[in-house]
Amino acid sequence: MAQELHVLAVDDSHVDRKVIERLLEISCCKVTAVESGTRALQYLGLDGEKSSMGIDGLKVNLILTDYSMPGMTGYELLKKIKESSVLSKIPVVIMSSEKILPRIDRCLEEGAEEFLLKPVKLSDVKRLRDFILRGEGDDNKETENNIKQVCSRKRKFQDDSTTQSMLSAVVTAHDIESSSPESSASSESQQPLSKQSKIG
Amino acid sequence: MQRQAASMKRNLFNQDYLDEQFNELEELQDDDNPNFVEEVVNLFFTDSVRLIRNVDLALANEPYDFGRLDDLMHQFKGSSSSIGAKRVKRECSQFQEYCNERNIDGCKRAFQGVKQEYATLKTKLDAYFQVAREAS
Numbered sequence: 001m002a003q004e005l006h007v008l009a010v011d012d013s014h015v016d017r018k019v020i021e022r023l024l025e026i027s028c029c030k031v032t033a034v035e036s037g038t039r040a041l042q043y044l045g046l047d048g049e050k051s052s053m054g055i056d057g058l059k060v061n062l063i064l065t066d067y068s069m070p071g072m073t074g075y076e077l078l079k080k081i082k083e084s085s086v087l088s089k090i091p092v093v094i095m096s097s098e099k100i101l102p103r104i105d106r107c108l109e110e111g112a113e114e115f116l117l118k119p120v121k122l123s124d125v126k127r128l129r130d131f132i133l134r135g136e137g138d139d140n141k142e143t144e145n146n147i148k149q150v151c152s153r154k155r156k157f158q159d160d161s162t163t164q165s166m167l168s169a170v171v172t173a174h175d176i177e178s179s180s181p182e183s184s185a186s187s188e189s190q191q192p193l194s195k196q197s198k199i200g
Numbered sequence: 201m202q203r204q205a206a207s208m209k210r211n212l213f214n215q216d217y218l219d220e221q222f223n224e225l226e227e228l229q230d231d232d233n234p235n236f237v238e239e240v241v242n243l244f245f246t247d248s249v250r251l252i253r254n255v256d257l258a259l260a261n262e263p264y265d266f267g268r269l270d271d272l273m274h275q276f277k278g279s280s281s282s283i284g285a286k287r288v289k290r291e292c293s294q295f296q297e298y299c300n301e302r303n304i305d306g307c308k309r310a311f312q313g314v315k316q317e318y319a320t321l322k323t324k325l326d327a328y329f330q331v332a333r334e335a336s
Contacts, residue, residue, distance in 0.1 A: 012275075013247075013275065013278055013279055013282070014243055014247055015240060015243050015244050015247060015279040015282050015283065016278065016279065016282050018239070018240055018243055019225070019228075019240060019282055022228050022233070022236060023228065026228060068274065068278075070271075097274075097277070097278050097281060118278065118281065118282065119221050119224070119281055119282050119284075121224055122224065122227065122228065
């Protein structure tokens with residue numbers, strides 16, 4: 001039985017929360033959407049229980065957070081997560097409407113998996129999902145393929161060619177290191193970026 | 201009806217009221233969520249009322265808090281961008297430029313522009329969704 005990924009989405013914008021929820025649903029992810037970093041940490045249980053569960057007992061596979069939020073920024077949320085011995089294993093992706101290179105650098109250095117430019121596209125989300133799936137169960141290729149197939153069948157107008165995200169503006173640690181200064185086109189980053197340990 | 205809806209949409213794009221992001225949103229609609237775009241746009245309109253009121257208040261009295269003005273406009277620009285509201289977004293950027301220069305008169309003028317484009321967009325989108333709903 002293929003397990004759906006569970007994504008915790010954090011954004012103070014009501015409009016953006018609705019859109020990201022829909023993008024994730026279409027990509028066959030379970031979504032919990034909250035409006036602030038504080039709420040996100042509450043959901044995750046700040047002191048950290050035994051595992052990276054939400055208060056409803058659902059394991060969180062990915063945290064997708066906006067950068068600019070009142071109170072706690074996405075960067076501050078990222079830091080708190082990475083400082084927690086329990087939560088630090090959860091991949092965190094930052095979203096922002098502004099492409100500010102020092103900001104991107106800082107987030108990636110702090111351990112963010114990726115930095116997505118808003119508005120986020122379906123191709124970005126699908127790519128993220130596939131990346132997380134690979135990290136979560138690389139001894140179970142069947143699960144990854146199952147999820148993708150089931151997800152395709154559910155969608156009436158599935159167009160898998162949109163996952164060849166030519167124009168998706170994504171910056172990864174790989175891009176920064178190969179120092180292409182204004183990389184607005186994403187490299188097809190199929191390689192796992194990070195120190196993703198097997199969870200599960 | 202469908203032709204009318206399509207033609208209205210074409211005009212909205214040709215006149216820069218909307219950009220590609222609107223199409224991206226339409227791609228997210230399906231039989232189970234046939235009104236997704238309209239729902240998002242209505243959310244935008246609801247949020248915008250609050251934001252516009254807050255900017256008006258912030259522009260009303262000295263001392264002017266340019267930091268807050270910039271924050272508010274950043275939010276407005278963000279949600280405009282999320283629904284593909286190209287002209288509104290453009291006016292928001294203009295506002296932010298004046299804000300950075302601490303030019304309060306510029307800000308006030310630019311905000312008139314924001315409100316104008318917003319009002320026009322709302323009228324046009326309300327009409328578009330009405331027709332699009334009847335067409336389906």
